[in-house]
Amino acid sequence: MKNITLLGGTGSIGEQTVEVIEQLPEYRLFAFAFGKRVDKALGLVERLKPEWIVAGDRQAKEEIEKKISYQAKVSYGMEALCEVASNDQTDIVVNALLGSIGLQPTLDAIRSRKQIAFANKETLVTAGHLVMAEAKKYGVDLLPVDSEHAAIHQCLRGEKRDQLNRLIVTASGGSFRDYSRDELVGVKKEDALKHPNWDMGAKITIDSATMMNKGLEVIEAHWLFQVPYNKIDVIMHKESVIHSMVEFNDLSVMAQLGTPDMRIPIQYALTYPNRTDFSLSEGLDLLKFRELHFNELSFERFPCLRMAYEAGKAGGSAPTVLNAANEVAVQLFLDDQIIFLEIEQLIEEALQKHQVIEQPDLESILAVDQDTRKRILSVYS
Structure with missing residues (x-):
């Protein structure tokens, strides 16, 4: 039995991680960390009854303590977050925290040599040089949960890194992918939150609409796979069937395909290096798509992508x-x-x-x- 500590449990990745754990008999949720969404957290912890719950603040801690139907250790704050990420009973840390708040728990988990399923891209964007240095020092692999990075990871399994030519990261284009710059003037929040392919949280959905999410993924890919920015390309792929590709020095290209379901890369990160039957959705049927489309993503249309490349290179x-x-x-x-x-x-x-x-x-x-x-x-x- 492997004990999982889930950080950021009430977000989109957190919820889907709970669904995956429910289907894996040899895995159990040991600890669950969340921010302030007590009612959301309550529904999730009651399903898997983790031994340890970490809330974002004292008020959330006291509220969930009153509402849970079973005995559990309940704590709160950054110190508790770091403690649970490095706890001796934890085997796997799923870092699904949103934003740079995930940096310190990630470093503590690495120093405790935990297996890390990593969905907190902001940590690598904010301090990639520090995180990767610590990962190398302690011999820890960061197993990516983002579909794009999970795809690259799978394409590189068994391959020689010095034969890698470039990474090709795909992007759905987000809510406004067919809009011109002029048409973006006055767009509404409700429209920005309607992602055409993925069911994600509000922040990531907006990042997708600005293309900042893809920019952050480029910086994350730079650190995870130690690839220079001039060898990381981004292209629009509206169907979200090909999650990313790798080109090798002989110009062969390997791609990882699948349905747009984040639970698949989550399970891959949890069960790595093994693969386990996935029963939560249907497999990919290419005959339903018939055609796959690819388009250029210009820096003029998506300045957030340009800024991410510039900041990464700086x-x-x-x-x-x-x-x-x-x-x-x-x-x-x-x-x-x-x-x-x-x-x-x-x-x-x-x-x-x-x-x-x-x-x-x-x-x-x-x-x-x-x-x-x-x-x-x-x-x-």
């Missing part, structure tokens, strides 16, 4: 600013304080004003992250 603290500014801007949009096109404007301004720190340590990264957020929020407070 390195140092630039990706930290990119991520922090994006998180704040997206939340401002979701709170109806800015319009859609202002998201990219706020990110661009934050990057232009920042003096890059070339090799930031953890303390510097956390300081830059907080300073970026405060600068933007000060205008809207």
